[in-house]
Amino acid sequence: MTALIIGLSILLLVIVILQISKLTDLYARIRGEEEVEERLNRNQGNAMMLFLVGFLVLCFLSAGWWKNYMLGYGPHESASAHGSILDGLFDTTLLFTGIVFVITHIALFYFSWRYKKTKTSKATHWSHNNTLEIVWSAIPAVVMTYLVIKGLLAWNTVMADVKPGEDHIEIEATGYQFAWHLRYPGEDGILGPRDFTKISASNPLGQVWEDPLNYDDFHPDELWLPVGKKVRVRIIARDVLHNFYLPHFRVKMDAVPGLPTYFVFTPEKTTEDYRNELRNYPEYNVPKDPTDPDSKMLWEEFNYELACAELCGKSHYSMRRIVRIVTQEEYDAWLAKQQSYYQTTIRNTDEDPNKGKLLGYEIENNREALNLAVDKALVDAGIPMTAEEKAALRLIRLDFVDFETGSYRLTSQSSSQADDLVSILNRYPDISIEIEGHTDNTGDESDNKVLSQQRADAIKTYLIDKGIDAARLKAIGFGSSQPVETNDTDEGRQKNRRVQFRIISN
Numbered sequence: 281m282t283a284l285i286i287g288l289s290i291l292l293l294v295i296v297i298l299q300i301s302k303l304t305d306l307y308a309r310i311r312g313e314e315e316v317e318e319r320l321n322r323n324q325g326n327a328m329m330l331f332l333v334g335f336l337v338l339c340f341l342s343a344g345w346w347k348n349y350m351l352g353y354g355p356h357e358s359a360s361a362h363g364s365i366l367d368g369l370f371d372t373t374l375l376f377t378g379i380v381f382v383i384t385h386i387a388l389f390y391f392s393w394r395y396k397k398t399k400t401s402k403a404t405h406w407s408h409n410n411t412l413e414i415v416w417s418a419i420p421a422v423v424m425t426y427l428v429i430k431g432l433l434a435w436n437t438v439m440a441d442v443k444p445g446e447d448h449i450e451i452e453a454t455g456y457q458f459a460w461h462l463r464y465p466g467e468d469g470i471l472g473p474r475d476f477t478k479i480s481a482s483n484p485l486g487q488v489w490e491d492p493l494n495y496d497d498f499h500p501d502e503l504w505l506p507v508g509k510k511v512r513v514r515i516i517a518r519d520v521l522h523n524f525y526l527p528h529f530r531v532k533m534d535a536v537p538g539l540p541t542y543f544v545f546t547p548e549k550t551t552e553d554y555r556n557e558l559r560n561y562p563e564y565n566v567p568k569d570p571t572d573p574d575s576k577m578l579w580e581e582f583n584y585e586l587a588c589a590e591l592c593g594k595s596h597y598s599m600r601r602i603v604r605i606v607t608q609e610e611y612d613a614w615l616a617k618q619q620s621y622y623q624t625t626i627r628n629t630d631e632d633p634n635k636g637k638l639l640g641y642e643i644e645n646n647r648e649a650l651n652l653a654v655d656k657a658l659v660d661a662g663i664p665m666t667a668e669e670k671a672a673l674r675l676i677r678l679d680f681v682d683f684e685t686g687s688y689r690l691t692s693q694s695s696s697q698a699d700d701l702v703s704i705l706n707r708y709p710d711i712s713i714e715i716e717g718h719t720d721n722t723g724d725e726s727d728n729k730v731l732s733q734q735r736a737d738a739i740k741t742y743l744i745d746k747g748i749d750a751a752r753l754k755a756i757g758f759g760s761s762q763p764v765e766t767n768d769t770d771e772g773r774q775k776n777r778r779v780q781f782r783i784i785s786n
């Protein structure tokens with residue numbers, strides 16, 4: 281319906297214009313061509329002047345009107361250390377191009393008015409004018425030189441890489457159709473190596489799992505950074521050209537397939553600072569959802585964002601990621617919550633080259649957990665407990681002591697936790713323990729009982745070999761008589777096959 285009305289309106293307009301031109305024609309024939317032409321020229325000249333004034337006034341008014349929405353002005357002053365240099369560069373360029381813009385428009389429209397054709401006017405022909413040539417060559421040359429030198433100085437400052445040993449955070453952003461994959465280095469502060477041939481559905485970045493530097497790297501959904509800290513972003517593309525764009529920080533760098541790029545910047549305003557700045561402007565004191573007056577204000581809902589500034593395909597817009605600039609304390613708390621990609625997704629799957637082996641940090645964690653469990657059982661923390669609760673605390677499972685299938689031979693990786701138990705027995709010389717072997721219910725029960733006894737004995741022997749007094753150690757095999765879970769599922773049976781120890785005296 282709207283389209284029909286628009287179509288009819290256009291048709292009517294065309295008819296009106298045709299009718300007017302017909303009238304002008306008739307009028308000219310009546311009044312004489314020349315007089316009419318002169319009158320038309322005069323009208324058009326005046327219209328040109330009117331347009332000039334209206335156009336220039338509107339240009340300046342609209343710039344003023346939209347000022348608080350534009351990067352670089354009002355609340356949108358740069359949120360990074362280098363950003364103000366770039367904003368200054370833009371302002372200088374805008375000043376010069378603005379002067380040229382105003383002068384050329386005035387000249388264009390004023391000349392059409394001033395030199396409109398009349399009966400008496402006559403054109404003058406200038407073949408050459410040295411002064412004009414010099415003026416319009418020299419002025420742009422001087423201005424260009426100034427802009428280029430200023431631009432080069434800004435470029436050198438903005439593009440400077442981190443110096444060796446300089447304190448900074450290094451993160452990585454990989455663009456692909458259609459998202460950014462972010463990677464942080466984890467506790468070691470170093471991003472692990474990558475190899476594009478290793479890219480797969482479960483290894484989207486091609487991280488080399490043989491390298492321990494990759495073990496703590498994590499892949500967050502949001503880009504979190506602490507305020508005031510220098511950040512170096514490695515920028516990578518996995519398929520087509522993308523562009524890493526943080527508009528509020530004046531960070532923009534191409535992500536080129538096969539050619540790693542980087543950008544170094546220092547965020548200077550937290551998300552909260554930026555919101556509070558926006559709050560001072562009426563443009564941002566309106567509900568985010570115009571149809572719901574109870575929705576939060578625009579300034580409250582503001583977030584920095586990471587975008588792709590390259591038209592990389594049909595879902596290009598969906599590459600947006602939230603960016604949060606926070607205080608160092610908030611950042612540390614966030615870091616503590618992040619989980620390593622290797623640990624959560626790769627560890628002990630078929631892709632893990634360390635499948636079935638314990639890693640150094642895991643041995644460390646297991647030791648801490650075991651020590652904590654023993655301390656909890658032995659040290660009175662002043663919490664009132666029933667006898668059962670106390671007994672439960674004294675029964676501790678050895679999750680990382682295991683045996684070769686169907687045998688009572690300890691696997692090579694069992695020694696780390698068995699050694700931890702030795703240290704505990706040395707640390708608490710007064711305690712005795714009872715080592716318990718348990719199996720699931722598969723196979724013959726008398727065989728199970730024998731095997732569980734042999735396994736408990738094997739641990740006892742190991743401890744005696746390490747210098748623990750045999751009088752402090754007791755070993756019992758329970759077979760499948762004391763399951764902790766159902767024996768109907770794989771998972772349950774896995775839980776039932778176990779060795780544990782009970783602290784019996786101290």
Ligand SMILES: [Cu+2]
Nearest residue numbers: 522523588592
């Ligand atoms: Cu893109």
